[in-house]
Amino acid sequence: VRMSAAQIRQAFLDFFAARGHTIVPSSSLVPVGDPTLLFTNAGMNQFKNVFLGLETRPYKRAASVQKCMRVSGKHNDLENVGPSPRHHTFFEMLGNFSFGDYFKREAIHYAFECLTQVYGLDPERLVFTVHQEDDEAYRVWVEEIGAPRERVFRMGDKTNFWMMGDTGPCGPTSEIHYDWGPEHCTCGDPNCSVALDNGCDRWLELWNLVFMQFDQKADGTRVPLPRPGVDTGMGLERLAAVLQGVFSNYETDLFVPIIERTREIRGHTRAEMEANMVAYRVIADHTRAAAFLIADGVLPGNVGRGYVLRMIIRRAARFGRKIGFEEPFMARVAEAVIEIMGTHYRELVDRREHIFRTLTQEEERFLRTLDLGLSRLEEVLQELATRGARVVPGEEAFRLYDSYGLPLEITRDVARERGFAVDELGFQQAMAQQRERARATERFELDTEQLARYRRLLASLQDKGLVGDQGVEYDPYS
Numbered sequence: 358v359r360m361s362a363a364q365i366r367q368a369f370l371d372f373f374a375a376r377g378h379t380i381v382p383s384s385s386l387v388p389v390g391d392p393t394l395l396f397t398n399a400g401m402n403q404f405k406n407v408f409l410g411l412e413t414r415p416y417k418r419a420a421s422v423q424k425c426m427r428v429s430g431k432h433n434d435l436e437n438v439g440p441s442p443r444h445h446t447f448f449e450m451l452g453n454f455s456f457g458d459y460f461k462r463e464a465i466h467y468a469f470e471c472l473t474q475v476y477g478l479d480p481e482r483l484v485f486t487v488h489q490e491d492d493e494a495y496r497v498w499v500e501e502i503g504a505p506r507e508r509v510f511r512m513g514d515k516t517n518f519w520m521m522g523d524t525g526p527c528g529p530t531s532e533i534h535y536d537w538g539p540e541h542c543t544c545g546d547p548n549c550s551v552a553l554d555n556g557c558d559r560w561l562e563l564w565n566l567v568f569m570q571f572d573q574k575a576d577g578t579r580v581p582l583p584r585p586g587v588d589t590g591m592g593l594e595r596l597a598a599v600l601q602g603v604f605s606n607y608e609t610d611l612f613v614p615i616i617e618r619t620r621e622i623r624g625h626t627r628a629e630m631e632a633n634m635v636a637y638r639v640i641a642d643h644t645r646a647a648a649f650l651i652a653d654g655v656l657p658g659n660v661g662r663g664y665v666l667r668m669i670i671r672r673a674a675r676f677g678r679k680i681g682f683e684e685p686f687m688a689r690v691a692e693a694v695i696e697i698m699g700t701h702y703r704e705l706v707d708r709r710e711h712i713f714r715t716l717t718q719e720e721e722r723f724l725r726t727l728d729l730g731l732s733r734l735e736e737v738l739q740e741l742a743t744r745g746a747r748v749v750p751g752e753e754a755f756r757l758y759d760s761y762g763l764p765l766e767i768t769r770d771v772a773r774e775r776g777f778a779v780d781e782l783g784f785q786q787a788m789a790q791q792r793e794r795a796r797a798t799e800r801f802e803l804d805t806e807q808l809a810r811y812r813r814l815l816a817s818l819q820d821k822g823l824v825g826d827q828g829v830e831y832d833p834y835s
């Protein structure tokens with residue numbers, strides 16, 4: 358039987374509820390009270406302080422389906438979105454958590470049981486990784502689960518030590534990968550089973566079990582947590598792909614209706630759609646992400662979260678332009694997002710009109726300058742080509758952003774499509790310089806205006822006899 362994404366979500370929660378876990382709703386994509394994080398990027402974020410021992414909850418085990426965004430900071434998958442069949446900006450993470458309750462052994466047993474019993478995956482299709490120093494996890498996989506030794510890999514920090522950000526709870530991990538079979542090998546290595554971390558398409562990372570043991574401090578030291586716990590994360594879209602027997606997440610019921618809607622409103626044939634699949638994927642991914650961000654209160658802007666939202670809307674709009682959309686179209690794509698996701702995420706339904714309006718306004722604003730910006734970029738690329746240069750200068754990329762509203766990410770996309778790179782450091786420098794200039798003028802403006810205001814205030818206080826040798830002598834409490 359083919360499970361729908363909705364059934365997969367529910368089955369996960371039911372499995373862990375039956376094993377004493379409290380089901381906790383997803384937190385917002387905008388982290389509450391955590392200045393170290395732009396967006397929620399994992400299920401454990403809302404439990405960070407519980408892991409650190411700063412906060413207690415009435416439960417020691419929890420499970421959730423968490424909305425995540427990975428477009429900034431330590432976990433940034435933006436450039437993968439489109440080319441990769443398995444990376445999104447926005448995705449849902451299924452997770453179970455133990456706060457000083459069970460540890461490695463149970464976490465491994467639960468995960469294996471869930472995948473093979475609840476979802477019916479063939480154990481022969483699964484491979485496992487552990488941190489190279491983690492003899493205990495290795496032993497559980499081999500001796501208790503009965504995994505063949507040749508399918509348990511000891512890996513280094515790069516893949517098997519998890520950190521949420523530069524600081525915070527972290528620890529060694531054990532991952533479960535799905536083997537799509539040698540016909541899906543893209544690494545060309547005849548021994549590609551040892552290449553789990555080289556991006557070979559044969560291996561799909563499904564589930565990450567993090568054994569939370571340390572608190573990473575800003576100075577790089579790792580302090581043991583008061584009570585070690587477990588934090589796991591499994592991508593719903595990836596599991597859906599495996600269970601629905603499709604190689605790409607975009608072919609699951611989480612994406613097909615969005616992509617089909619886009620195709621309909623564009624009036625493309627299936628073949629035309631297939632020929633533009635990267636654009637279709639980016640549009641589907643970014644519209645979905647934008648709808649969720651807007652529902653969680655983010656508005657397009659020039660800095661921080663607002664910038665990310667603006668950038669993904671514009672990036673999708675540029676891909677839309679590329680496949681021939683001339684007018685704003687994302688609100689209509691977002692309708693399909695809300696149809697699929699609105700049952701589980703009521704906020705999409707509640708803010709429906711606001712989502713449509715925000716998308717359309719941002720697209721309209723961008724479309725006014727998009728063509729100008731793109732033709733300016735075209736000139737730049739041609740001029741570079743005649744000189745045999747391959748790198749768009751940072752100041753040029755910045756001018757495209759500043760004058761035509763082309764985010765760096767779009768300049769980078771277009772440049773790459775044409776075989777050019779962008780001097781991104783130079784872009785950042787140009788931006789910093791401009792901010793510095795803006796700050797200098799701002800200070801000047803503030804000075805004259807505020808000075809006049811302070812002068813008037815001082816004069817009126819002097820008139821009332823309230824200013825003595827020590828300044829203002831008025832005591833509001835007397």
Ligand code: ATP
Nearest residue numbers: 427434443444445448562563564565590591592595
């Ligand atoms: P990958 O190596 O594939 O980039 P990861 O190791 O960065 O994944 P984790 O931080 O371990 O991912 O997150 C837990 C799980 O969330 C992953 O095993 C995967 O199933 C899923 N996941 C991670 N990043 C994405 C993404 N960008 N889009 C969809 N699912 C994701």
Ligand code: MG
Nearest residue numbers: 427432433434
């Ligand atoms: Mg990753």
Ligand code: MG
Nearest residue numbers: 516532562565
């Ligand atoms: Mg990984």
Ligand code: MG
Nearest residue numbers: 516532562565
């Ligand atoms: Mg991982």
